[in-house]
Amino acid sequence: MLGQGFVSAAAIAASVLFILSLGGLSNQEKAKRAVWYGIVGMAVAVFFTAFGPGIGGYWWLIPMMIIGAAIGVYLAKKVEMTEMPQLVAALHSFVGLAAVFVAWSADLERRRVMAAQAADASMEQFSAFAALVATKAPDELMFLQIEVVFAIFIGAVTFTGSVIAFGKLAGKVDGKSRQLPGGHLLNAGAAVVSLLLAILYLNGAGFWTLIVLAALAFFIGYHLIMGIGGADMPVVVSMLNSYSGWAAAAVGFTLSNDLLIVTGALVGSSGAILSYIMCKAMNRNFISVILGGFGGSQGPAAEIEGEQVAIDAGGVASALNDADSVIIVPGYGMAVAQAQSAVSDLVRKLRAAGKEVRFGIHPVAGRLPGHMNVLLAEAKVPYDIVLEMDEINDDFASTDVVIVIGSNDIVNPAAEEDPNSPIAGMPVLKVWEAKQVFICKRGQGTGYSGIENPLFFKDNSRMFYGDARDSLNSLLPLVE
Secondary structure, eight states, X not given: OOOHHHHHHHHHHHHHXXXXXXXXXXXXXXXXXXXXXXXXXXXXXXXXXXXSTTOOOHHHHHHHHHHHHHHHHHHHHHOOGGGHHHHHHHHHXXXXXXXXXXXXXXXXXXXXXXXXXXXXXXXXXXXXXXXXXHTOOHHHHHHHHHHHHHHHHHHHHHHHHHHHHHHHHTTSSOOSOOOOTXXXXXXXXXXXXXXXXXXXXXXXXXXXXXXXXXXXXXXXXXXXXXXXOGGGXXXXXXXXXXXXXXXXXXXXXXXXXXXXXXXXXXXHHHHHHHHXXXXXXXXXXXXXXXXXXXXXXXXXXXXXXXXXXXXXXXXXXXXXXXXXXXXXXEOHHHHHHTOHXXXXXXXXXXXXXXXXXXXXXXTTOTTSTXXXXXXXXXXXXXXXXXXEHHHHGGGGGGOSEEEEESOOGGGOTHHHHOTTSTTTTOOOOOGGGSSEEEEEESSSOOOTTOOOOGGGGSTTEEEXXXXXXXXXXXXXXXXX
């Protein structure tokens, strides 16, 4: 068993590694090293925590760690990149549920210690967390109870919210905004009753208050995320990431675990900042999104005139051969078709022919921030030609050809032209301003938000139907 000094030093080292990991992830060239910082930091944290002072029960702790690690390795190898958003949501739910269980256990230990103190029993019988509780003064115990309330409420909201987000991202739950009759009043009522239960608990009420509190928070998490439409789901994933961090931080205060406090605060704050940045990029009000205020229609949608005109590989290749500048806009469809390698091959061939080729990446392209950047980096697309929306949006008007691969909502002109659209006001890539636009899609379906895209009906747009990878591979022999 390691001494407290070793554990404290390890906590500082792990915290530094986590900070380096987060900092490195902001740069694609440093991202791989940053991931390793996170892996080493987590390994240090787990090892020194598991073998710290007062920890026992290794006969079941070590097997559970091995089983958990094996499951993690299995999932990492099995899950496709297209399934990463729902996997992240599922992992958030585990953090939330763990926070609830730890908080319940902490209060049970507190009650056990207080019962022993009331009976003038020896405190030497306690170990681990119970021994720590036995040393706390009354005011410290009050703070412990407050921490328990926060951990249960935030953890329970995170759990059910993440489960619903997983279901929506995986297509197992309808992505449309849906709420029970009463809408926000039900959420507000549940929150008020939760506050009353917290007050009762802090004034000496029984353990039942924490159980009912968790049940109400479970409902709030479920109802909040059900009320958020598909157009805002990328923000939801980031928001739940933040919630899971704050839940972990609350548990860290409860357990007096400095490393858990630091790690939870890092995750919570970074998730909140990312959610705010994404809301700004989508022209959403952050508070309105997290309260389920967006994602549904605001009125009758504008009617779309015209028809979708198809084109074959020969027509697309001819336009590319004549073009001097090309912009590629990838989306979730590219990830589903695993077409990033075919895209990379096409880019190399076009650049070899002397054409200017760049990528336009929307902040919420795919279903997870950075989704497209990871796929393109995996296919070895040069970083310097992968540009963010703000960097490239003004260049579409002077571009000869735009190829949209599996994107829908992020290139939807309804965001600017239809005030009743669910994505009204959301900044989008203005691909329709280019001379020619080719859209790679499997069929005539709508995007994740479930709304039609007027881009497909414009005079300068052509639909390049089929699997994105097969379609792009059919272009390669035809591009000079």
